[in-house]
Amino acid sequence: MDTKIYGIDQLDDIASWVIDKAGEERIWVFKGEMGAGKTTLVKSIAKQLNVVDPISSPTFGLVNHYARNTGEEIYHFDFYRIEDPDEVLDIGIEEYFYSGNICWIEWPEKIAPYLPEEFFLIEIAYLDTQTRKITLEHFHNA
Numbered sequence: 001m002d003t004k005i006y007g008i009d010q011l012d013d014i015a016s017w018v019i020d021k022a023g024e025e026r027i028w029v030f031k032g033e034m035g036a037g038k039t040t041l042v043k044s045i046a047k048q049l050n051v052v053d054p055i056s057s058p059t060f061g062l063v064n065h066y067a068r069n070t071g072e073e074i075y076h077f078d079f080y081r082i083e084d085p086d087e088v089l090d091i092g093i094e095e096y097f098y099s100g101n102i103c104w105i106e107w108p109e110k111i112a113p114y115l116p117e118e119f120f121l122i123e124i125a126y127l128d129t130q131t132r133k134i135t136l137e138h139f140h141n142a
Helices: 008-022 038-048 085-091 093-097 108-114
Strands: 002-007 027-031 063-067 073-078 102-106 118-128 131-140
Touching: 002 008, 008 038, 008 118, 008 131, 027 038, 027 108, 038 073, 038 102, 038 118, 085 093, 085 108, 093 108, 102 108
Parallel strands: 027 102, 027 118, 073 102
Antiparallel strands: 002 131, 063 073, 118 131
16 A cells, blocks of 8 residues: 655646556545545546546546547546446446556446456545545555
8 A cells, every 4th residue: 555645736747656556457436525636637647548538427428538749549537426236237347347448447336246356446535625545545455
């Protein structure tokens, strides 16, 4: 487990650090309260991974598809509005998770029964308007 405290002005450095720590993980789970900065961090990570599409929170559509300049797709999920975890079966969640593409998941606790056994947890805690605490951890429950 790795932890850092950072200021909003250090977001690009934190994004680089997260990318480095993620390694070859394909499932990235972003956990944090509303307003902690999950989507803001995703945008910074996307920029550094050369995503060519505009980044936005997929709150209403559940999933956004982004293209990288390499042609690879990244899937970005926001499960905030999910009331029943089984709802994700309607969008073919397992096909996304096991596609081999990077998947960014916000509000993972809403779909806990369907999370893959292996993922990279990025937990963000709001400390004050300018400061966050980030904790990274690889989960391998095989």
